[in-house]
Amino acid sequence: MKANEEDDGVDARVRRRLRDLRLQRGMTLEDVATRSNIDISTLSRLESGKRRLALDHLPRLASALSVSTDELLRAPEVEDPRVRGNSHTHNLITFWPLTGQGPAGGLHAYKIRISARRRTPPAELPVHEGHDWMYVLSGRLRLMLGDRDFTIKPGEAVEFSTWTPHWFGVVDGPVxxxxxxGLHGERVHLHSDQR
Known part of the structure; x- marks a missing residue:
């Protein structure tokens, strides 16, 4: 690793630590600026990466945050990678989150269990913005897309535009x-009454 890349890594780590420690302590930028005797606009630019960290900033920032300079420089602890979330049941489908809170508009994965009672499609198949993708683990999934009716077996995957009138349920037992x-699909599947 080149010296510049190493400096960028330390600078980025300190910026993250600075913001994390400030928020953990419930301090505003103004609080830290006052305690460190660093101008608030300078502090804001340091946190956002618009200004590089100077060596004389470190002891003042560490003191303002009541930590040692070493503590400010250390790499953050690795967060627990396990995804935790409660199941959510909507319209006879139970959803278990398999991904954490990713970027807004990003994809989220769920394990789903479709109740054996979800057998009858609505009179009018819904449409909405988005795209669905499913991989069947067990059971036989009934998927209606427009005028077509499919049976999807374990080990098979489907993907389709949700602008196509669609509905899914079970053939005989639970699936x-x-x-x-995506964001739009989550709104519809987890919160609306369209399904």
Missing amino acids: EAIMLL
């Missing part, structure tokens, strides 16, 4: 699957 949803 378990993995489902990928």
Whole structure:
């Protein structure tokens, strides 16, 4: 690693630590600026990466945050990678989150269990913005797309535009699957009464 890349890594780490420690302590930029005797606009630019960190900033920032300079420089602890979330049942489908809170508008994965009672499609198949992707783990999934009716078996995957009138349920018993949803799909599948 070149010296510049190493400096950029330390600078980025200190910026993250500075912001994390400030927020953990419930301090505003103004609080830290006052305690460190660093101008608030300078502090804001340091946190956002618009200004490089100078060596004389470190002891003042560490003191303002009541930590040692070493503590300010150390790499953050690795967060627990396990995804934690409660299941959510909507319209006879139970959703278990398999991804954490990713970027807004990003994809989120769910394990789903479709109740054996979800057998009858609505009179009018819904449409909405987005794209659905499912991989069937067990059971037989009934998927209606427009005028077509499909039976999806374990080990098979489907993907389709949700602008196509669609509905999914079961053929005979419960179905378990993995489902990928974007922001619009999450709103519809987890919160609306369209399904």
